[in-house]
Amino acid sequence: ALHQFMVEQLRTLLSVPDTHQILFLGSASEAWERILLNCVATHSHHLVNGSFSQKFYAYAQALGLEATQHTKPLGQGFNAADCAPPATAELVAVTHNETSTGVQMPVAEIHALKRAHPDTILAVDMVSSAPYPALDYSLIDTAFFSVQKAFGLPAGLGVWIVNERCLAKAEQLRAERAHH
DSSP: HHHHHHHHHHHHHHTTTEEEEEEEOOOOHHHHHHHHHHHHSSSSEESSSSSHHHHHHHHHHHHHHHHEEEEEOOOOOGGGGGOOOOTSSEEEESSSSSSTOBBBOOOOHHHHHHHHHHHHHEEEETTTTTSSSSSOOOOOEEEEEEETTTTTTOOEEEEEEHHHHHHHOOOOOOOHTTTT
């Protein structure tokens, strides 16, 4: 009952449609690992402009993925037009609000990036800004946050929002790995 209540309340607060599942983890950094393991076979691309977006990229490297990054100096943000992922990238990781610098990628730019690259899974780190960004989940494949930031709750609970496309990719990867 508690789990159902939390999911229902988060759906309402964040306008998460039924096309997306809401999962719970120990932290947002666990979400980095889960997203990479379940949504990327070989290549992830990361928009890096601070220490937290850099850590997501480092997780991809540590997992042995072909990880690429588009970097901006600390204090600078991204526009969709200037940060296209490589054609081979299965996933592009963006940070709505880079915790280490406070620089935001406007929601409209996040949406524009997905519209420009609809076949690439879009992962949004909204750790330091959830529940405030009004993400259009028809354009967001996966997003995640921890409750200790903007929710002001004790640390130790990560929230991971995933769409059916991410779940299908995880099943595909599981089947491929089982055959190897």
